[in-house]
Amino acid sequence: MAVRGRQEYRPVGALLPLILDGIDPTAVNELIRVDPDNALGYYLHGYLLYDRDRDDQALEAFRKGAHCSELRLYEPVTGEAIFKALDALTVQGRDRLCALSWMACRWSNFNGGVMQFLSTPLSDWSRCPEIAARHELSELLLVLGGHLFATNFYNRWAARQALDHAIFGLNAAVPAAEKFPATAGGSARQGLIGTMLRWPGPNLSEDPGEPHKRRLLAQFLPDRIHRAFAAADPEEIRYLGESHLKVSDERKAALERARAKFIESGKALIETVLTDTDRIMAPYLKGIPLTKRDADGRQIVPFETDVEKLLRARPEVFAAAAASEEAMCALWDNGAGDPSNRNIGRMMEINCAMHSYAAAHGNTYPASTDVLFEKGYLKPAVKLTSVLTGKPYVYPAAGEKVPLKVKDKWRWVVLYDDNADQWGYYQCVFASWVGGGMPVDEVKEQLRARKKSEA
DSSP, X not given: OHHHHHHHTHHHHHXXXXXXXXXXXXXXXXXXXXXXXXXXXXXXXXXXXXXXXXXHHHHHHHHHHHTSSBOOOOHHHHHHHHHHXXXXXXXXXXXXXXXXXXXXXHXXXXXXXXXXXXXXXXXXXXXXXXXXXXXXHXXXXXXXXXXXXXXXXXXXXXXXXXXXXXXIIHOOOOOOGGGSOEETTOOTTTHHHHHHHHTTOGGGOOOTTOSSOHHHHHHTHHHHHHHHHHHTSHHHHTTTTTTTOOOOHHHHHHHHHHHHHHHHHHHHHHHHXXXXXXXXXXXXXXXXXXXXXXXXXXBEEOSSOHHHHHHXXXXXXXXXXXXXXXXXXXXXXXXXXXXHHXXXXXXXXXXXXXXXXXXXXXXXXXXXXXXXXXXXXXXTTOOOBOTTTOOBOBOTTTTOBOOSSHHHHTXXXXXXXXXXXXXXXXXEEETTSOEEEEEHHHHHHHHHHTTOOOO
């Protein structure tokens, strides 16, 4: 009996290293070996192959994933185990909430950093007709969306992303019903697709102009709780709000007031959740329990998750989360006058103009930044010089094509400031539209690979 029990949990043991330690090819292969009907292993394998530009093999891996009956994260099992472990260790009160929020954050990091990108290869390939037929890609996107939708509240956003690209990007037709789990109250053929299109439903919809959407508060509640614990720790709070910023004495005083308000709002959030820790945290750790099956054996996916039920049942929790979020935003806003922040903000504005130009000119960046002013993509008041040094930004992307694959866009430098910071990083903006820091040596190596010389 003990051996059989251990055998039953081998798929869980193969999954945990991927969630907690990162996506490793050896661990992915082990998951496929011990859990061959779990679509997750094949999707992860396909993404790794896509990242290495082995597209034909990657597509075959996605096909295998689509033929699996489920995508299993085993959250009902692992979530229950976490609660039992804390019980056995008699961890209660603030320590229990801190541990649960940390674990939920680790899980959400996997969902946010891995699961939401699983549809990226299929979306990329839809722009490369030589890789696969569009109708096959649209079907794979829909099946992937169905798999993701049945796992947890967080991954339902990734499911909608896959669904939207399939339907609105590729004009997908609905595949056969047997390729999907069943849904409560849905038709045999279009039940899950209809559910995904209607989710999350009118009860949770809000004005897009509202700064704090209840769904987003729900999505990131564990992170907000754990961040509140960090704010309450004197050793950690110094890293929040960028205490190293170069701002005036008046702004420093405002920054300290904003930091104090954030600490108090975090304490209020913690105290609110402590009134019913396990019931509030359980929906984030146990996923969507799929215990019911229809007549042909397909699992029945509920329209509403336990997270959404929590939204209705405990509005005071999300009110406290909204207050903490507002305090955090105010804390960061107080650092907006820092020269480094103003510099990256200016670069981001220029980067947006370059991408707008490229979208209208065959996905090609302008040969010169002058055209951005001539064509009205930038206002005359915008400067193309560093806030930090007054020197012109370096523009290596002149006349180049925007990278086709999403994976290549994230670190592909469009514009950078060649003033290295104290950590040896250049401020850069990338083809992914984001901005950030990149080690000087990495920038130089990329320019050499692109046959560019550093100005």
